[in-house]
Amino acid sequence: MTDIRRPPLDTRRIVDAAIALADAEGIGALSMRKLARRLGFEAMSLYNHVANKDELIGLMLDAVAAEIGDPEPDAEPLAAVRAVVVATRAAFIRHPWAAGAWLEHMPGPARSRQMEVLLRLFAESGLAPDLAHHGYHAVGNHVLGYTLQEIGMALGSSDDLEAGAHEFLAGLEPDKFPHTIHHVHEHLEGRTSSSFELVLDLILDGLVRLNDARGG
Amino acid sequence: MTDIRRPPLDTRRIVDAAIALADAEGIGALSMRKLARRLGFEAMSLYNHVANKDELIGLMLDAVAAEIGDPEPDAEPLAAVRAVVVATRAAFIRHPWAAGAWLEHMPGPARSRQMEVLLRLFAESGLAPDLAHHGYHAVGNHVLGYTLQEIGMALGSSDDLEAGAHEFLAGLEPDKFPHTIHHVHEHLEGRTSSSFELVLDLILDGLVRLNDARGG
DNA sequence: ACCTGAACACCGTTCAAGT
DNA sequence: ACCTGAACACCGTTCAAGT
Numbered sequence: 210m211t212d213i214r215r216p217p218l219d220t221r222r223i224v225d226a227a228i229a230l231a232d233a234e235g236i237g238a239l240s241m242r243k244l245a246r247r248l249g250f251e252a253m254s255l256y257n258h259v260a261n262k263d264e265l266i267g268l269m270l271d272a273v274a275a276e277i278g279d280p281e282p283d284a285e286p287l288a289a290v291r292a293v294v295v296a297t298r299a300a301f302i303r304h305p306w307a308a309g310a311w312l313e314h315m316p317g318p319a320r321s322r323q324m325e326v327l328l329r330l331f332a333e334s335g336l337a338p339d340l341a342h343h344g345y346h347a348v349g350n351h352v353l354g355y356t357l358q359e360i361g362m363a364l365g366s367s368d369d370l371e372a373g374a375h376e377f378l379a380g381l382e383p384d385k386f387p388h389t390i391h392h393v394h395e396h397l398e399g400r401t402s403s404s405f406e407l408v409l410d411l412i413l414d415g416l417v418r419l420n421d422a423r424g425g
Numbered sequence: 426m427t428d429i430r431r432p433p434l435d436t437r438r439i440v441d442a443a444i445a446l447a448d449a450e451g452i453g454a455l456s457m458r459k460l461a462r463r464l465g466f467e468a469m470s471l472y473n474h475v476a477n478k479d480e481l482i483g484l485m486l487d488a489v490a491a492e493i494g495d496p497e498p499d500a501e502p503l504a505a506v507r508a509v510v511v512a513t514r515a516a517f518i519r520h521p522w523a524a525g526a527w528l529e530h531m532p533g534p535a536r537s538r539q540m541e542v543l544l545r546l547f548a549e550s551g552l553a554p555d556l557a558h559h560g561y562h563a564v565g566n567h568v569l570g571y572t573l574q575e576i577g578m579a580l581g582s583s584d585d586l587e588a589g590a591h592e593f594l595a596g597l598e599p600d601k602f603p604h605t606i607h608h609v610h611e612h613l614e615g616r617t618s619s620s621f622e623l624v625l626d627l628i629l630d631g632l633v634r635l636n637d638a639r640g641g
Numbered sequence: 642a643c644c645t646g647a648a649c650a651c652c653g654t655t656c657a658a659g660t
Numbered sequence: 661a662c663c664t665g666a667a668c669a670c671c672g673t674t675c676a677a678g679t
Binding site for chain 3: 458
């Protein structure tokens with residue numbers, strides 16, 4: 210007896226459903242059993258299409274990498290880097306579980322391509338080889354760290370970012386933590402939205418300036 | 426019948442044993458049952474001293490924060506920031522599980538103190554308030570992202586970093602990924618060790634330069 | 642070729658019962 | 661006050677059996 214409402218299972222459908230589940234409920238709520246149930250199958254069926262949960266998460270991450278997209282081909286190299294980094298941040302915000310898993314899995318095809326594009330742009334930027342190398346890591350750290358920080362505080366113990374921030378504030382004695390309290394208030398009042406691109410430009414401009422200062 | 430070789434359980438001993446276990450086998454190998462067994466108790470006994478696993482990890486993270494230590498009191502503010510960040514990196518390397526969990530838990534007392542120290546140093550640095558705010562995040566992102574990147578690749582699927590890098594390289598077609606292959610080789614040959622402090626200085630110097638350019 | 646029931650070896654956590 | 665056996669509701673994964 211076949212259920213006509215149930216399309217056959219394939220890797221693509223599994224990965225898409227897993228991403229939807231992780232987007233909606235967090236990666237902690239992603240289990241093989243729950244994912245299969247959502248698709249109308251049993252957990253064991255998934256193993257016909259995916260080696261194990263680790264490989265599944267790797268495929269999910271590469272699907273996120275594929276969303277990032279390429280920069281315009283005729284853009285100036287560091288402007289193109291900037292565009293890719295901004296697009297990466299957007300993808301991480303669409304899929305809040307991705308940044309935390311990003312460095313714990315080997316790059317798949319899409320992310321390898323993304324890496325190659327970024328490294329080529331740095332190589333063509335006119336920066337000295339060591340600055341190109343460090344610049345690649347610097348922008349990667351920035352986008353990853355910044356996004357994790359934005360998402361992370363929400364996970365502290367509350368359901369959303371603002372509740373987490375308030376709970377954290379409530380535990381701080383005002384006379385011992387004046388700077389911390391001020392800092393958290395700046396976040397709560399949304400006065401820090403431009404921070405991501407400001408620091409990104411600081412890094413990119415700093416690389417160019419350092420390169421020039423060496424007599425490039 | 427009491428076992429004389431078994432000192433009584435307390436929160437401190439539990440946290441220390443949990444850190445030792447996570448340092449040695451990774452945070453994935455940390456379970457309440459295994460931890461209790463190591464200590465010579467049953468899993469349920471842990472719940473007399475710790476609310477749950479999440480709180481335990483929070484306590485572990487705050488113990489790592491407590492290891493970081495304070496900068497010398499008479500140091501120039503941004504030099505003191507630099508020292509704290511370098512010490513943070515050392516702590517993250519001693520406890521490779523800590524960076525990945527850092528932003529998913531609310532700061533405990535030691536980390537709150539650390540936050541306050543850093544924010545005070547930025548406030549006293551002479552930087553404009555918005556640059557102080559962004560600088561705090563920029564150095565935090567740098568130390569976290571950089572350490573995760575160093576540790577992360579090892580977790581891909583192999584046991585150590587070098588094996589992971591080689592496995593990654595083996596999957597790249599040489600003519601399609603020349604820059605990526607070159608980049609990974611630079612890591613394998615250890616030509617990138619100074620990268621952490623170079624980019625850290627780039628961020629700190631960039632903040633000062635941007636501040637000065639505004640007419641500070 | 643694809644799906645699945647039963648089973649294995651684990652989890653975190655609660656609760657009532659012991660001392 | 662602290663410890664624990666039994667139990668509950670979960671996990672990921674294997675494997676033999678089905679179609």
